[in-house]
Amino acid sequence: RREILGEWIGLRQELFPPSNRLNDEQMAHLLDAMTQCLDVYNFIPHFPAGLPVRKRYDVLVAQLGKEVPILMHNAWQIDFCEYEPRNCPFDEAFCQCKVYEQWLTHLDEDGNLDEEAMENRIDRPHLPDFLFDSEEEDFDDEEDFYFEEEDDYYDDEDEYDYDEDDEDNDGLFLSDFPDLEPG
Known part of the structure; x- marks a missing residue:
């Protein structure tokens, strides 16, 4: 079953002022309250890291007018993305599709990373050093x-x-x- 998100959770788009009438602190408070409300209804909004508050607010308010699946026993992660870089709601700077495209270009037919990608991963570890400490507690x-x-x-x-x-x-x-x- 699918419902309009705003109608299902009781937060219609027209209840929210346009972002140009709010400062960042006000938007942050509204985003926090909206996220808590979504959590109660088992919805988890997912934004790219570093996305500005104003953009998060605009994207989340726009999502209130869209249909979402209603799950009774599981959470639904709201991606906001249609997986079409030209129409990305996060703009080009935060488009996650490009990140995935770049990653996929380094996979061979068997799903393994090519040599160049493996060398880059070795040269630039993404995990903190403390995870690699060899000292173990006795x-x-x-x-x-x-x-x-x-x-x-x-x-x-x-x-x-x-x-x-x-x-x-x-x-x-x-x-x-x-x-x-x-x-």
Whole structure:
């Protein structure tokens, strides 16, 4: 099923002033409120990184007049894009289609990156350096960090009174807590 987004969430386009009548702070507040409202109805707006507030506002208000799928149990990501660079709602500077086109031109028939693209990726890593640190914290896999008592670790079930048959009818792990009433 499909509905006009603004009608479905109760925010019609005509409720929003044109962006030239608002300052950036006002638009940012409206965008935040609209995003929260969309979230309640399981819509997630997706904008390119760095897109100016004014452009985000204009694109989101325009989207209120368009049909969207209504999903009851899942979220719907609003892309805003028709995947046609000439008609990009984000203008040429923020068109994501060109990024994908450039990326796809470096794939061979098998879907692998060509040599030039691989060299560029190696020369310009996109992940932070801390992800590549080889130092690992030393810890013993055999230690049990969950049952600590006076800086000693319980090593077997007998030491922490595991009551396999629940003889006291107080729960399998509650033997160490005699004053606790099961709730």
